[in-house]
Amino acid sequence: MDPLSRVLYIDLEHRRFWIRDRRDLFEKWLGGTGVAIQLLKEELPKDTDPLSSENVIVFAVGPLTATYPFGSKTVAMFKSPLTGNLGESHAGGRSATSIRLAGYGAIVIKGASDTPIYLVVDESGAYFRDASALWGITSTLTVGRILREATPGQGYRSIMRIGRAGEKLVRYAAVMTETYRHFGRLGLGAVFGSKKLKAIVICGGGSVPIHDKHKYRELYKEIFELAVKSDLMKKYHDLGTSMNILPLNAIGALPTRNLTSARFEEAEKISGERIAEEKLGRRLACSNCPIACIHLAALKEPYPDEPYFYKTIFISYDYEPIYALGTMLGISDIDGLLKLLDIVEIYGLDAMSTGVCLAWATEALQNGIVTRRETIVDLKWGDFENYVKAAINIVDQPNEFYEALAKGVREASERYGGRKFALSFGGNEMPGYHTGYGAHVGFLIGSRHSHLDCAGYSLDQKLKEPLPPRELVKRLIDEECWRQLLSSLVVCFFARGIYKPEMVVKTLKTLGYEYDTDGLKDLGKRIYEEKQRLKHELGFNPETLRPPKRILETESPYGTLNTEYFDEALKAYREILNQIILRR
């Protein structure tokens, strides 16, 4: 039997666990996002405070996890302390394959511990271990190092952990896994922190029996060869996502200095090409991914107290962190940028939200909305040393200003003013694309307010001129529906060029699933609809969605974006939502 349908339930309050066969859910909803929605619906009290013990965390994987290349992502679902609505975040690394090869399709974590703990999960269940000695450790890297020594399963395990940001309930704290991958967005780290859950070590060295073994071997090879011999994935290996800096800058879509501009005159200095040439030290891959898109820069730093005494640290970089902590803050010094990325990693913050919050704070200080009394350090574009201090302040929260900033840019701007230039979409900080209507409408209507929901940034770059608003909304939702299917399998979105509907049908067939392409598309649509219903039940109000004023001021590749277009698009979106909610 495929162990996918086993769900491990963990109750942190009573320190108990149990395993249930949920074939009912996995047969109907595949896995990943599809199943996580249902588990959250069953377990989460709808009006719960996201940071109370009642919040629930679901991790889910799917039939392609550990069976096919790129089946390397875990879906986490929870109530977001950042937006107050549905939280969903995906991470690579080894967590997905470890969960699957420990013999589970999902893990549900309920309740809260009264003292810090960490969990060790293996095929027999969960072990509750005291984490008092780990609580408060400055660096997530140190926590990883300690847990590597303290737990078994080297090479077959995943170590998820939070940093100080999660402990201090920063609403956009991340959960890190394998040091450089993250459940970054929407504050899963704070939910861990509120449950006093420091880390989860998952040991999975088992295997998954395959339905059609002969076809499976052939198809695996076919996909492997598509990945390594065609151009479908090459760009992710060579430069990684940071390849986007220069092209986006060239078309004037690279948000710069809190999007006062969409071009960074010094973009070349922190481009993917430049960082690769000067700093690239190592590439890493998620488990079962031949591409290795994770790029680590090697930063050699001298110690000031002794001559010829250096340390070399490895810092992962991607397009989004370079945007948020680089161009948005006007930083063009590679070493300075890397130091800031390192601090964000050490403390366990989401890079995107942190950058957007700091960019807003800088402009707020320039405008006199706040003073040095609030910001403590002098925030100036490009001054990475002060941004490092400010990022630490977000975690330490030495005054009310940083307490507000730790709740996100929406909260801070409601408190202090400056909402016009607070780059928040539905409560989530903006991703790095000012490509046009597709991107921004996508951030607004996407279920997670993420660029990955429906990839409007990509549509913008393909189109010659804007679509009519209703047509755009339809296209974005169609894309989001298909992505629900991909994140239920679960495969990495970077491999979406390989996992076309026909290919997904073939892979599932070897695993004993009978679908046709229409059936898959229909399932994706139904998962999307289930998600919207869950969001509705959690209190999501699409009437409150507005594009931040700033995006209407700064010219995009489509010129100045106009507000009527957004009104029309949001109206169309609300109509579609209403139909979905009424159809329940």
Add this chain to the structure above:
Amino acid sequence: MSPVKRLEIVDSERCVGCQLCMYACERRFGDAGFARSAILVRSVGGVERGFTVIVCRACQDPPCVKVCPTGALTPRNGGGVILNSSKCIGCGFCVESCPIGAIFWSYEDNKPIICTYCGYCAEFCPHGVLRLGEVKRI
């Protein structure tokens, strides 16, 4: 006598930790995962420091053979070992004896997992870490 084959680690610094070799080894049996995989990729104290690839190096004078009490493990001509499962009693001495940790354990049948030097893993190494080479005479 012509040289026999073995898995050769060309350069572990090229390894990105994708574990495709481990999955390939399990796919010999048509399944997915690691339960019967005879090769292991693990980090050298954290992924930032790179990876170690552990697989049988086909010793000329294998210690695992010497400690096998039932003759289940016999030397292969030219280097390496061959497992006769029917003779194995699952004592695990061979695992203990291998200084590089290249003998893995199958919990399902309580017997060691021994590399068969087939080279299937190397076919799926995308970054030139592994290759099927020849055992060199010492």
